Amino acid sequence: MLSFILGGAPITNFLNYNYEVSVLDPKYDDMLKSKEFLAKFDLYFEKDIEKTIVVRNSKEIMGTGSYSQNVIKDVAINSNYQGQGILNTIISKLKKIINNEGYSKIFVYTQPANVEKFKYLGFKEITRLNKYPVFMENSIKGIQYSINQKKEKVKKIIYNKFGSENLDNYDIASITVNCNPITNGHLYLIKKAAKENEIVIIFVLDEDLSLFPAEVRYNLVKKATSDIDNVIVIKAGQYMISHATFPNYFIGPDNEDERNKIFAELDVKIFTEYYARALKINSRYVGEEPYSPVTAAYNQALKKNLPEYDINIQVVKRKKNKGKAISASTVRQYIRDDKIDKVKSLVPKATFDYLKSENSKQIIEKIKNNKTRH
Amino acid sequence: MNRLRRSMLYLPGNIPSMLQDAHIYGSDSILIDLEDSVPLSEKDSARILVRNALNNIDYGDIEVTVRINPIHTDFYIDDIKAIVLGRPDAIRVPKSESAEQIKKVDELITKIEKENNIEGGYVKLMPMIETAKGVKNVHEISEASTRNVALTIGGEDLATDLGVTRTKGSEEIFTARSLVVMAAKAAGIDALDTIYSNVKDIEGLKEETKLIKKLGFSGKAVIHPNQIKPIHEVFNPTEKEIKESKKIVSAAKAAEEKGLGAITVNDKMIDYPIVDRAKKILSYAESTSK
Amino acid sequence: MEINKASSVGTLESSDVLISIQPENGINIEIESDVMKQYGDRIERIVRETINYFEIDNIYVKVQDQGALDYTIKARLETSLKRASESK
Numbered sequence: 001m002l003s004f005i006l007g008g009a010p011i012t013n014f015l016n017y018n019y020e021v022s023v024l025d026p027k028y029d030d031m032l033k034s035k036e037f038l039a040k041f042d043l044y045f046e047k048d049i050e051k052t053i054v055v056r057n058s059k060e061i062m063g064t065g066s067y068s069q070n071v072i073k074d075v076a077i078n079s080n081y082q083g084q085g086i087l088n089t090i091i092s093k094l095k096k097i098i099n100n101e102g103y104s105k106i107f108v109y110t111q112p113a114n115v116e117k118f119k120y121l122g123f124k125e126i127t128r129l130n131k132y133p134v135f136m137e138n139s140i141k142g143i144q145y146s147i148n149q150k151k152e153k154v155k156k157i158i159y160n161k162f163g164s165e166n167l168d169n170y171d172i173a174s175i176t177v178n179c180n181p182i183t184n185g186h187l188y189l190i191k192k193a194a195k196e197n198e199i200v201i202i203f204v205l206d207e208d209l210s211l212f213p214a215e216v217r218y219n220l221v222k223k224a225t226s227d228i229d230n231v232i233v234i235k236a237g238q239y240m241i242s243h244a245t246f247p248n249y250f251i252g253p254d255n256e257d258e259r260n261k262i263f264a265e266l267d268v269k270i271f272t273e274y275y276a277r278a279l280k281i282n283s284r285y286v287g288e289e290p291y292s293p294v295t296a297a298y299n300q301a302l303k304k305n306l307p308e309y310d311i312n313i314q315v316v317k318r319k320k321n322k323g324k325a326i327s328a329s330t331v332r333q334y335i336r337d338d339k340i341d342k343v344k345s346l347v348p349k350a351t352f353d354y355l356k357s358e359n360s361k362q363i364i365e366k367i368k369n370n371k372t373r374h
Numbered sequence: 375m376n377r378l379r380r381s382m383l384y385l386p387g388n389i390p391s392m393l394q395d396a397h398i399y400g401s402d403s404i405l406i407d408l409e410d411s412v413p414l415s416e417k418d419s420a421r422i423l424v425r426n427a428l429n430n431i432d433y434g435d436i437e438v439t440v441r442i443n444p445i446h447t448d449f450y451i452d453d454i455k456a457i458v459l460g461r462p463d464a465i466r467v468p469k470s471e472s473a474e475q476i477k478k479v480d481e482l483i484t485k486i487e488k489e490n491n492i493e494g495g496y497v498k499l500m501p502m503i504e505t506a507k508g509v510k511n512v513h514e515i516s517e518a519s520t521r522n523v524a525l526t527i528g529g530e531d532l533a534t535d536l537g538v539t540r541t542k543g544s545e546e547i548f549t550a551r552s553l554v555v556m557a558a559k560a561a562g563i564d565a566l567d568t569i570y571s572n573v574k575d576i577e578g579l580k581e582e583t584k585l586i587k588k589l590g591f592s593g594k595a596v597i598h599p600n601q602i603k604p605i606h607e608v609f610n611p612t613e614k615e616i617k618e619s620k621k622i623v624s625a626a627k628a629a630e631e632k633g634l635g636a637i638t639v640n641d642k643m644i645d646y647p648i649v650d651r652a653k654k655i656l657s658y659a660e661s662t663s664k
Numbered sequence: 665m666e667i668n669k670a671s672s673v674g675t676l677e678s679s680d681v682l683i684s685i686q687p688e689n690g691i692n693i694e695i696e697s698d699v700m701k702q703y704g705d706r707i708e709r710i711v712r713e714t715i716n717y718f719e720i721d722n723i724y725v726k727v728q729d730q731g732a733l734d735y736t737i738k739a740r741l742e743t744s745l746k747r748a749s750e751s752k
Contacts, residue, residue: 021414089413095672096415096747104670104686120675122682122728138672140684140694140726390736391679419673419743426735 019062021089024052037061041076041111042132048247049074051097053090065090070103071244073133075110087114091121095138104140107244109133126239127269135245135266143239143270147278150234154201154279157232162199167280173197173314174276175285176240178328179217180210181351182224185287185326188319193285194228196314201279203236207243211332211367216354223350239270241298248294260294264301272309283312288325321346335367377437378402378661379524379564379593380609381602386411387440388420393427396436399599400606403437408453409444409468417449421456428460439500441466445475451482458486458497464523469531470501471508473518480519495521500566504528505535509550516561525558526595527551529568540571542578544585555590567591573598583608610662611655619652619659626652665718671747674732674740681732683740685748688724691715697729710734714741 024031026049034054038044045052048068055062063086065075072094077087098106110118115125115134126143128134137143151167159165173193179186193200202225204218212220218235225231239245246267248260275281284306289295299315306313318325326346334342335355344352354360383401385392387408396404406427412420424440440462443449446469457465467479476499483497499521503512509532516525529547530540538546551567558565567586570579583594583605594605611619622639626649629637637644670686695707711725727737 085411085413089415092413092415099670099672099747102669120677122672122674122676122684138684140670140686140724389677389680390732391677394679394733418746419740422743423736423739426739430733430735 019055019057019086021093022054022056023093024054025050026052033061034064037064037078038074038076043074043076045074046247048243053093055086055089062086063090065094067094067098068247069243070098070101070106071247072098072106072108073110075108075114077114087117088121091118095121105142105238105244106138108136108138110136127266127273129262129265129269132262133266135270143274146237146239147274150237150275151278153234154232158199161229170280171198172201172279172281173199173283173285173312174201174203174279174281176203176205176236176271177221178205178210178241179221180212180328181217181331181347181354182220183326183328183331183347183351184321184345185319185328186221187224187348188326189285189287189316190225190231191228192316193314194230197283198230200228200231200285201281202231202233203240203275204233205236205241206238207241209243211370212363216360216363220348220350220354224348240275241267245270246298257297260297261301264298265305267298268301268305272305272311276309276311281311283314285314285316288315288317332367335364336370338368340364378658379437379566380662381593381605382437382439382566382595383599383602384411384569384595384597387424388412388416390423390427393424394431396431397433399602401436401596401599401602402593403439403463404433405466405595406438406440406462408449408457409441417443418452421449421453425456425460428457428462437463439464439466441468441502444469445478450479454479454482455486458483458492459490461492462497464498464500466500466502466526468502468528469504469508470515471505472511473514476501476515476518476522480521483521497521498523500524500526502526502528503550503554504531506532508532509553512553512557513560516557516563522561522563524564524566524592525554525561526566527554527568530571532568544582551586551589551591559590564592565590567594569595569597570601571597573601576600576604580604580608606662611659615655616659619655622649622652623656665720665745665749667720667723667745667748669748671744673744673747674736676728676730678730679732679736680730681737681740682728682730683737683744684726684728685744686724687722687748689722691721692724694724694726695729696727697731699729699731703729706734707737710737711741714738714745718742718745720745 024034026045031045034052035045045066046068049066050068052064052066054064061078062081063077066073075090095106108118108123111132112134118136123136123138124142126135126137155165155167175190175193177186190200190202202221204221206214208214222233225233246263248263284302286299286302289299302313320326331343331346334340340355343355379402381401382403382405383396383399384405384407385396387406393406406424408417408420408424428438440457442453442457442465467476470476479499484494487494487496499519500523501515503509503525516522527550529544532550533540533546536546540546555565570582572578579601586594587608593609596602596605622644625639625644626637637649667685667687672682672684674680674682676682693708693711695704697703697707707727707729711727715723
């Protein structure tokens with residue numbers, strides 16, 4: 001009678017607990033009961049939650065699950081109703097909603113206890129921290145595929161430039177940048193790394209949540225470094241400081257130390273287990289972070305975790321202009337204030353030319369009307 | 375004589391392994407479910423899976439029935455459109471409350487049978503009485519369609535509708551059960567009882583089955599294979615009953631051959647209804663012994 | 665039929681199959697199965713026939729088979745195609 005036991009418990013769904021499934025919107029609906037329910041599992045609603053699925057019967061909440069963009073999180077099932085397909089119901093609905101929004105990849109943060117169940121629903125584990133979360137994805141072309149693509153690209157470029165495509169033969173460093181837009185501060189960091197290593201790979205973040213679109217940022221970095229022979233610029237992809245791997249970077253609850261720490265660790269773990277391993281990266285360069293607590297927390301996580309994987313971390317002091325560290329946010333502020341000419345000494349030619357060109361008009365308008373950090 | 379419906383095994387419609395193994399458990403029918411065991415966002419995938427299963431799996435002599443979604447939902451139309459193409463023996467209509475609903479379902483099935491060269495009237499119906507309103511209208515429901523072959527009662531939902539809890543003694547649904555039997559028998563169709571939710575309590579299951587057999591039900595729905603045998607044991611005629619019936623039937627035959635009007639067995643006069651019942655028991659015994 | 669979003673149907677339970685599809689140029693089929701040797705070709709054939717039947721020219725299909733029979737593969741695939749071509 002094995003098939004009548006699914007996930008360790010008899011199938012009793014026909015008994016019709018008269019449950020109902022509702023979709024709550026944190027902007028309008030009363031989330032109090034759901035909050036209390038989640039708290040029992042040591043979870044709480046993240047600020048970026050778009051919608052929450054709640055399955056309840058006349059007595060109580062049986063289970064819940066939420067999402068933000070294509071990331072499922074805050075999933076919890078009442079222990080009285082385990083093994084009854086409630087998780088299946090919730091995830092099934094969330095997958096549909098997320099696919100309908102146009103996403104092909106779906107991520108989830110979950111507790112270790114639910115990992116097997118998510119595997120049945122087609123999720124594969126990417127990595128995990130000790131207690132929470134386990135980070136999983138449901139994608140046709142997952143992280144392994146993505147990393148392999150990047151590896152092939154890098155190998156090709158290196159082969160063309162240096163003759164051997166065996167990455168073990170090189171001293172490879174990496175820098176992860178947003179470059180919103182690329183400044184002389186960034187360039188300083190890049191040039192230093194390029195001097196001290198045989199090859200420097202620059203990962204440009206792919207998220208389009210910054211004022212300068214990802215494509216523009218990427219192209220500017222490429223242009224600005226085109227004269228540095230041993231620099232390779234590639235797109236970071238969805239698995240590096242993205243809304244999926246490090247949401248706090250974007251939603252910026254700057255004073256949530258604990259959460260910053262957790263997500264930073266997770267992202268760094270992905271970097272070391274996938275990117276660094278595949279691309280044979282032996283050191284990572286970062287600019288010192290005087291302004292953002294989130295970035296500072298991230299650098300802390302790097303300092304803590306990279307040595308465990310034998311990866312060198314190099315924290316480089318920011319280049320100064322007139323006593324102040326050059327930062328992209330300063331550049332954006334000048335743009336906001338219509339003082340583009342003041343920007344000239346702070347950015348590479350590529351960036352300045354772009355700001356002066358027709359192509360940047362829309363973006364400049366956007367910056368002027370915008371008050372966000374990014 | 376109606377086909378045997380002593381036990382009907384519920385199966386979740388969206389799980390392939392269960393649809394495939396269904397017939398090995400020995401129930402008289404299977405009840406493939408598209409309603410409560412299938413989450414809302416999987417209704418579409420379940421109905422296509424079931425349609426395909428019906429068309430590809432050989433269930434032998436088992437009666438294959440499918441429980442669609444209730445008429446007040448958006449799903450039942452697509453359910454019927456897909457499922458009829460698989461030619462199930464019958465469709466269970468949950469939360470039936472009026473003759474009009476059953477007629478609607480009947481018409482839709484007829485339309486699809488016609489469009490697809492399926493023998494008209496092939497797919498039968500089993501309205502489910504699960505609400506007070508359903509009980510109130512049970513007679514008109516039972517007569518609403520020539521496809522009706524059984525009336526069934528859904529105890530869990532009924533209790534909820536009545537605002538009471540289900541108990542081991544089931545007093546709360548006693549009257550409803552009787553009314554369902556009345557209506558079924560008046561319409562010349564079977565009455566089938568609700569599930570027994572405590573799968574570990576076989577004794578309790580047997581007690582309840584004895585009760586509903588007394589009331590006139592022909593069978594009971596089942597949610598776990600180990601409920602099947604106990605239910606069959608209750609419904610099957612005992613050795614004693616079979617012996618008695620054989621006596622009565624042969625006495626009736628002998629009386630007929632001799633042209634006698636009265637039949638006696640053990641010096642007692644036997645009326646024709648008793649002979650009928652004896653014949654039924656023997657024919658029942660024959661089918662259950664297969 | 666035009667595939668305009670991703671969808672996935674089914675599970676990795678025994679006898680089931682998980683079909684994931686997303687828009688992509690051309691017809692791309694990826695199959696994972698414990699019985700690739702014996703059934704890989706057959707599974708691919710079923711997928712191609714179904715895709716042809718629905719007149720789809722551009723799609724990426726990933727099949728994770730757990731010993732599903734033909735009727736299950738067809739059912740999950742059909743459902744996932746319908747979901748991926750629905751308008752919002």
